[in-house]
Amino acid sequence: MKIALAQINPTIGDLEGNVDRCLAAIEEGRRAGADLVVLPEMVIPGYPPRDILCDPGFVEAVGEATADLAARAREGPPAVVGTVWPSGRHRFRHPALYNAAVLLRGGEAHLAAAKRLLPTYDVFYEARWFLPGPPSAPVEIAGRRLGFLVCEDLWDEEYPLHPPAELRAAGAEALVCLAASPYRRGVLDRRLYHARRPRCPLVYVNACGANDELIFDGRSFALDGEGRPLARLPGFEEAVQVVDLLDKFSTCPTDRLETGPTTEAELFQALCLGVADFCRKNNLPRACLGLSGGVDSATVAVIAAEALGPERVTAISIPSRYTDPRSVTSARALAESLGIGFEVVDLEPLHAAAEAVLGDLLVGTAAENVQARLRAMILMAFVNRYGGLLLNTSNKTELSLGYATLYGDMAGG
Structure with missing residues (x-):
């Protein structure tokens, strides 16, 4: 039969x-x-x-x-x-x-x-x-x-x-x-x-x-x-x-x-299929992500480029007053290697403005979290302007332990 x-x-x-x-x-x-x-x-x-x-x-x-x-x-x-x-x-x-x-x-x-x-x-x-x-x-x-x-x-x-x-x-x-x-x-x-x-x-x-x-x-x-x-x-x-x-x-x-x-290789296939189908089935034309130069965001960038094609992926580097210049260099090199779009937005003007407006509120946890929230605002501005999806670059250990900033590095899918 x-x-x-x-x-x-x-x-x-x-x-x-x-x-x-x-x-x-x-x-x-x-x-x-x-x-x-x-x-x-x-x-x-x-x-x-x-x-x-x-x-x-x-x-x-x-x-x-x-x-x-x-x-x-x-x-x-x-x-x-x-x-x-x-x-x-x-x-x-x-x-x-x-x-x-x-x-x-x-x-x-x-x-x-x-x-x-x-x-x-x-x-x-x-x-x-x-x-x-x-x-x-x-x-x-x-x-x-x-x-x-x-x-x-x-x-x-x-x-x-x-x-x-x-x-x-x-x-x-x-x-x-x-x-x-x-x-x-x-x-x-x-x-x-x-x-x-x-x-x-x-x-x-x-x-x-x-x-x-x-x-x-x-x-x-x-x-x-x-x-x-x-x-x-x-x-x-x-x-x-x-x-x-x-x-x-x-x-x-x-x-x-x-x-x-x-x-x-099997896990990579699964993750690529997940990203590709989510975008295709929801009619999302492209994806953006923050690219820091570290391992987590680099992994997401590689998956996105494979899943969607490099022409549909834009990585944004957002250096701050605390960022080692080598981080931006590494992010740029990876983006060029993958053939994905790459943008650099300096966080300092927004950071300084937040300090000027919020003043004494930015102490302790508030001061620690403000950079992550400003980065999320920049990343979502790219998505709102050009369409598509913001890919989150946190890892599961951070999420499991609560080591993340609400409305900051938890943004995206």
Whole structure:
């Protein structure tokens, strides 16, 4: 059975664009002879849509978009997509929706499975919008009985319900999991661990791209019944690949799946994707940042140049009466090396004016913080004048310890 793994990059709320991306992936699967095309969790509305799901008008539009995709994909192979689906139940001040895997076949959309295990930890709060789905039955496609899961349903080890085992007991020959699993260190190894526990052929299709603070790394894969890799898609980019799920001779090299420790290159890819998608999906034409000549701001500058292209990045050096001249020299050299824009704005006139106006107020903490706040004013002036986004150059240690200035070096995203 040939299954197309289609990891695509949806945008939250861009229903038309998301449907077009799905349609293109289904067409690519059709050309490759796929019997089924699998797309990620919540690919129609984008993940996570959060409280926009409390708007009945948006939910209705998602349903219409799903039906539109089904009609437009009529001539293609069956496809399973992640979307919202009405549960038919009522809950006070709750959308009462299913996080659903929906089968598109013959121009119509049918519920294949509703997510049963709703995560409410870390970045997840799905019980706010969704209800747990009922048990689902395997679905016959191209002569094979497939069981469908939605993301957390595969991570059932510490839950009282076990959807993979239930589907296997109901006669599923293989499992198909639609996911929107955010990137974090070591996450691929955890996905593989859970994917191998059912001990049957399994397809796992993950979203890629970034939405707000969440980055989705893709790296979808297929395993045979012994847990051996049949395919793995690349990380941090859209891709479609067709795999014969029941052909034990089509295994790919094992090292394509066993990743080991997270590398700096992988983290760099993730951060670049996060910056690039945040700007693209929010129609931000460029980015600015303060460049001090130190390690933190230099790292942000390198990420920004790679993510957006150097022509869309401007670095601003803001030396003060306390700045070592070598800091500006280092900042300028880095900017020239990266090919990004570079501006120098002397802080002294603003600093002196602040001292003249505020006088005795600038003692202790107030005096220590005034430079950071004046720098933020300069940086935001560039953003207001030329558009785009101010990139923050603090590090997580500083933020965790509270070593930062409110309305100063905490400005930006």
